[in-house]
Amino acid sequence: MNLNARLSRRLVLQAGAATAVMGAPGLVLAQPKPxxxxxxxxxxxxxxxxxxxxxxxxxxxxxxxxxxxxxxxxxxxxxxxxxxxxxxxxxxxxxxxxxxxxxxxxxxxxxxxxxxxxxxxxxxxxxxxxxxxxxxxxxxxxxxxxxxxxxxxxGNGKCVEDAFAGLADVNKKAGGVAKTAVIVHEDSEFGTSTAKLLSAKLSGIGLEVKEVLKHATPTRDFSNLVLRIKALKPDLVIVSNYQNEYVLLARSMHQQKVDVAGIFSVLGGGFNYRLVKEQPDVAQYMMDFNHWYNPRxxxxxxxxxxxxxxxxxxxxxxxxxxxxxxxxxxxxxxxxxxxxxxxxxxxxxxxxxxxxxxxxxxxxxxxxxxxxRAVLLQATKTDIDVIWPDEFAAAKAVFPRPKLG
Structure with missing residues (x-):
């Protein structure tokens, strides 16, 4: 075989090898590890x-x-x-x-x-x-x-600080109708730390804390705790707990006709579209200061x-x-x-x-x-609206809420 033939054969083999490599998954076309x-x-x-x-x-x-x-x-x-x-x-x-x-x-x-x-x-x-x-x-x-x-x-420090600025503004615009509150919280790190911050801030906006009531997570029956709330007759019930307990407590208060100016929560675990969709009568007029998206x-x-x-x-x-x-x-x-x-x-x-x-x-x-930053929210029977601060508000607060029939 002459030199030209040997060179031609070598080029053909090299081209074939290159084609094989290019077509082989995991070699030239390898993807980076995720x-x-x-x-x-x-x-x-x-x-x-x-x-x-x-x-x-x-x-x-x-x-x-x-x-x-x-x-x-x-x-x-x-x-x-x-x-x-x-x-x-x-x-x-x-x-x-x-x-x-x-x-x-x-x-x-x-x-x-x-x-x-x-x-x-x-x-x-x-x-x-x-x-x-x-x-x-x-x-x-x-x-x-x-x-x-x-x-x-x-975090809860910033949320509580801003929540009470919002609550104070809403209460002031309503003529200061709320003067007393009961705090209800779950007993883990979230609820306990938030309740301490809440207690420290309430007097600063002219609200007296009548009692701080804690409960375990999970809790399946709030009957006795709700009876205690009714006996204390607060203007506000302020709640800090997770999804299941939040909803059960709200439903229990509705069923036992706890008549208050407002039910308010900071980082309420169950204040969401699920509550509005599944229990609109319970959710209506509840307020929460929480993480939210910018509705605009x-x-x-x-x-x-x-x-x-x-x-x-x-x-x-x-x-x-x-x-x-x-x-x-x-x-x-x-x-x-x-x-x-x-x-x-x-x-x-x-x-x-x-x-x-x-x-x-x-x-x-x-x-x-x-x-x-978080925002102040209020539920209707069909949706949840931002009510404070004004730059993100989509509706005005209904406060105090209408008397229960």
Missing amino acids: LKIGLVHPVSGALAYSGAQGRLGCQLAIDEINAAGGLKALGGTKLEAALADSQSRPEVGVAEVERLQQDGVSAYVGCFSSAIALPATQAAAKYNTPFMIDVGVSDAIVSRGLKNVFRLAP NPKAQEMRKAVEAKGTLFTFEVYCGYNSVKCYVDAVERAKSADKAAVIAALETSTWSDHFMPYGPTKFVNGQNQGG
Whole structure:
């Protein structure tokens, strides 16, 4: 075989080899490994409904980002949800964090419950893994100096402070009809810490606390507690508890015709579209100061329609989870890396504003977003409206509520 023939044969073989490589999956066309985000929510146990809603919001954000081409700064890397169930128990939440750490997660989002978030974030801190708190309002979560913990939404200290500014304004416009209150709270970290803040603030707006009543989670019967409320005859009943107990207490007060100027809650776990849809008579005129979306934001309205079209309610857990994932992804894009230290540094300098919450740009100080704020809401028989502050209000407050028939 002459030289030209040998060269021609070699070129043919090389071309064939190149074609084989290009057609072989996992070689030239290999996709980058997905970036795993650990979603730690209570999807069983007493907090299962809220946990499932939080997981839904996170998954919506992950799906949206993947559909748009993945992480641009990481060559189109896709996100993958690594799912965990804390079973509504703090010790299980810790175990799930440890399990997901071994599974190679780059960050966590969760935990809905403050009692679960406190030990879960501590466990993640050992590995310097970023932890975005979607819902979990105890200020102890972000006051322990853990550099890996970031909370987009306001905590109970800020919420209580703003809630009473709103309540004072509503009461003042009604001629100061409310002068006394009873506080009802669940007995874990969330309810207990919030009740202490509530008690300290009420006198500052001219309200006397007649009594503070606590209950366990779960509680199946509020008959005796409601009888106590009726005997105290407060102008306001102020509630701080989770979904099931919130709804059961409200229903029990309605059934026993507790006649008060208003039922008010701060971060009420059951104040949502589900309450309005399933028990409109119970929900009507109830007020809550809570996480909410900006009703004037087109993306918020679009997302609400999409979620409801799937037969799911647009509760605060959904959009708090959604925006927490988006905030984390923004940090990854700016860091141009999934390296944990680099992402934490990016979160610390975040000015992210592509959200649909009633917030300003993100600014984390010791892990707490200084731009986060909640709003005062009131239920009708068909919807929930923002009634304070005025810049986001869609309706005027009905206060005091009409006397029960």
